Amino acid sequence: MDEKVSKGAKAPVKPIISFRNVSKRWGSTVGVDNVSLDIEPGEFFALLGPSGCGKTTLLRMLAGLEVPTEGAILIDGEDMGDIPPNRRAVNMVFQSYAVFPHMTVADNVAYGLKIDRVPQAERDQRVQEALDLVQLGHLAARMPDQLSGGQRQRVALSRALIKKPKVLLLDEPLSALDAKLREAMRFELSQLQQKVGITFIMVTHDQDEALAIASRIAVMNKGSIAQLGLPSDLYEFPASRFVADFIGSVNMFEGTLINDKPDEATVACPELEPHRVHVPHSVAGQETSSVWVAIRPEKMSLHKDASAPPVVPECPPAHNVAKGEIKEISYLGDISIYHVMLDNGRLIRISRPNRSRFDQDNFGWGEKVWVSWVGSSPVVLQS
Amino acid sequence: MALKRAPLEYNRMWQMRAWLFAVFFFLYAPLVALIAFSFNDSKRITVWRGFTVRYYEKLFNNDSLLLAFANSLTIAFVATLISLVIGALAAVLLWRYRFIGRTVVEGTFALPLVVPEICMGVAMLLFFTRVIPWPNNLIWPFNLGSIIIAHVSFCFPFVALVVGARLASFNKEQEEAARDLGANDWQAFRDVLLPHIRPALIAGGLLAFTLSLDDFVITFFTSGPDTVTFPVKVYSMLRFSVTPEVNAASTMLILLTIMLMVIMMVMQSRAAKKFKG
Numbered sequence: 001m002d003e004k005v006s007k008g009a010k011a012p013v014k015p016i017i018s019f020r021n022v023s024k025r026w027g028s029t030v031g032v033d034n035v036s037l038d039i040e041p042g043e044f045f046a047l048l049g050p051s052g053c054g055k056t057t058l059l060r061m062l063a064g065l066e067v068p069t070e071g072a073i074l075i076d077g078e079d080m081g082d083i084p085p086n087r088r089a090v091n092m093v094f095q096s097y098a099v100f101p102h103m104t105v106a107d108n109v110a111y112g113l114k115i116d117r118v119p120q121a122e123r124d125q126r127v128q129e130a131l132d133l134v135q136l137g138h139l140a141a142r143m144p145d146q147l148s149g150g151q152r153q154r155v156a157l158s159r160a161l162i163k164k165p166k167v168l169l170l171d172e173p174l175s176a177l178d179a180k181l182r183e184a185m186r187f188e189l190s191q192l193q194q195k196v197g198i199t200f201i202m203v204t205h206d207q208d209e210a211l212a213i214a215s216r217i218a219v220m221n222k223g224s225i226a227q228l229g230l231p232s233d234l235y236e237f238p239a240s241r242f243v244a245d246f247i248g249s250v251n252m253f254e255g256t257l258i259n260d261k262p263d264e265a266t267v268a269c270p271e272l273e274p275h276r277v278h279v280p281h282s283v284a285g286q287e288t289s290s291v292w293v294a295i296r297p298e299k300m301s302l303h304k305d306a307s308a309p310p311v312v313p314e315c316p317p318a319h320n321v322a323k324g325e326i327k328e329i330s331y332l333g334d335i336s337i338y339h340v341m342l343d344n345g346r347l348i349r350i351s352r353p354n355r356s357r358f359d360q361d362n363f364g365w366g367e368k369v370w371v372s373w374v375g376s377s378p379v380v381l382q383s
Numbered sequence: 384m385a386l387k388r389a390p391l392e393y394n395r396m397w398q399m400r401a402w403l404f405a406v407f408f409f410l411y412a413p414l415v416a417l418i419a420f421s422f423n424d425s426k427r428i429t430v431w432r433g434f435t436v437r438y439y440e441k442l443f444n445n446d447s448l449l450l451a452f453a454n455s456l457t458i459a460f461v462a463t464l465i466s467l468v469i470g471a472l473a474a475v476l477l478w479r480y481r482f483i484g485r486t487v488v489e490g491t492f493a494l495p496l497v498v499p500e501i502c503m504g505v506a507m508l509l510f511f512t513r514v515i516p517w518p519n520n521l522i523w524p525f526n527l528g529s530i531i532i533a534h535v536s537f538c539f540p541f542v543a544l545v546v547g548a549r550l551a552s553f554n555k556e557q558e559e560a561a562r563d564l565g566a567n568d569w570q571a572f573r574d575v576l577l578p579h580i581r582p583a584l585i586a587g588g589l590l591a592f593t594l595s596l597d598d599f600v601i602t603f604f605t606s607g608p609d610t611v612t613f614p615v616k617v618y619s620m621l622r623f624s625v626t627p628e629v630n631a632a633s634t635m636l637i638l639l640t641i642m643l644m645v646i647m648m649v650m651q652s653r654a655a656k657k658f659k660g
Contacts, residue, residue, distance in 0.1 A: 063563055064563075090563075091564065111574070112564035
């Protein structure tokens with residue numbers, strides 16, 4: 001899969017982590033397939049993908065808990081080759097938190113320093129600091145079974161950070177928390193990262209989480225990196241159907257490129273006929289080649305049915321429009337999602353913010369509507 | 384008027400209560416009789432002649448019985464230690480690794496649990512007289528070696544079973560977390576895995592100890608004239624007549640076993656409570 005080169009893809013400074021052609025196979029099963037990736041110091045990097053895409057394996061290889069079949073992993077320029085997990089300058093927060101149940105909170109946090117034979121006085125002081133960092137100072141004497149899920153996660157965080165790692169690894173850090181707490185912890189995690197100033201690498205299957213926290217994201221699919229970039233790049237400029245579909249929701253239409261000029265292109269989609277899709281830029285594909293048009297639900301507009309199609313600015317007439325009927329409205333408070341059945345049977349999603357408490361347009365179930373979008377909304381994908 | 388019985392309240396039927404009483408009576412009355420008659424002031428066991436602790440005094444002055452008791456304790460202690468190590472290692476091996484023939488290995492571990500004791504006994508007799516003849520002129524406690532080996536062979540599967548059950552609830556990420564925080568393999572085992580299986584080791588150890596202490600059949604086939612254990616000694620005393628002294632000895636054995644079982648149950652319920660929290 002070719003990578004979209006965008007402003008987020010190149011690391012200008014010396015990377016703290018380098019994956020070089022890393023593969024991991026178990027027999028004939030491929031976990032990670034030839035991944036090369038550089039991560040800069042100070043980043044909050046997210047590995048995002050569906051389950052089984054290899055993201056956790058990549059993280060575990062970085063921690064030394066799995067050994068790559070091929071390729072090299074460099075931490076701060078040093079090849080990790082045969083170096084065991086206990087001698088790597090990274091620490092991990094596990095998905096289950098893996099807090100030691102038979103030790104107090106303070107003993108859990110102190111564990112790494114005890115192993116390193118840090119003298120008692122310094123150890124006590126650093127434990128206190130590490131606990132204060134995650135606001136757990138008052139719970140130092142508690143046993144893990146007396147803590148809530150969120151508190152246990154803080155113990156795991158503080159236990160990993162006390163070792164002053166060059167990189168902190170987080171495996172699905174928020175998946176075990178309930179919705180409200182998850183929201184709060186997202187914010188806290190990025191605050192924490194700014195405070196300690198080290199690189200964080202997070203594995204997640206939750207695209208909202210990755211978009212909200214990460215400074216850069218690698219979307220993974222079937223063991224490879226599907227796309228690497230800033231959160232906004234991935235959302236607004238997806239490089240493939242997989243990325244467009246995996247991040248956010250999208251209306252996807254298959255079609256044929258019938259006109260491709262330097263400053264405009266036209267795509268004919270059977271599901272939108274007789275209307276066509278017009279974009280004000282070249283697609284740089286071959287005419288008559290198969291392409292996919294992806295349009296985000298919030299980048300489409302609804303219009304009350306008039307016999308003539310609505311006029312879309314800077315667009316040839318009768319392009320970037322479609323006629324249909326509202327089949328269902330999901331009212332979510334802040335936005336509403338309209339499920340519109342197009343005339344030729346295709347169901348699409350359109351979202352509208354509920355800006356006013358009194359909706360002037362007041363679309364109703366079963367209403368005939370026109371759908372339109374401006375030329376800059378669609379993304380034309382070739383894979 | 385008595386309240387009506389709910390459909391599943393069988394415990395309120397008088398027939399059920401009678402049945403329950405009958406079961407308990409035939410289970411425990413013999414034991415109670417045994418203990419009661421150990422205090423009987425009579426040569427013959429059948430007639431009650433009054434209370435005495437004479438036979439207990441006699442018991443504690445019977446050198447050959449005391450030696451048998453010391454033998455039993457020594458065998459149980461050593462066999463338990465060896466069983467703990469072998470059993471725990473076996474459990475960890477089966478839990479951690481998936482390998483070809485794993486089920487077969489697991490099955491052979493369980494074999495001593497299902498093979499009839501008498502067969503085990505005969506097998507051991509054959510083994511230690513024909514295959515590897517155990518020298519019977521060794522000094523104490525080395526002359527107990529063959530019995531200890533025989534006991535380990537049926538004790539360690541119990542330890543493996545108990546430890547294996549405990550391991551099933553272990554979160555492997557804890558061990559990985561220890562490694563990640565700087566521990567080497569041994570430190571991770573000592574600081575994380577061992578504390579987790581400690582209750583199972585205690586329970587399994589007590590189980591092995593009791594099994595070894597009580598064993599008669601297998602020991603009977605492996606013990607020689609100088610290596611008599613307590614149960615074997617009681618049996619040989621019985622061959623002459625059922626004296627109150629035999630009763631007293633049996634009572635001592637029962638008491639010791641019950642004590643160990645109680646300790647084990649307390650340990651287990653404590654561990655269960657800890658695990659629940």
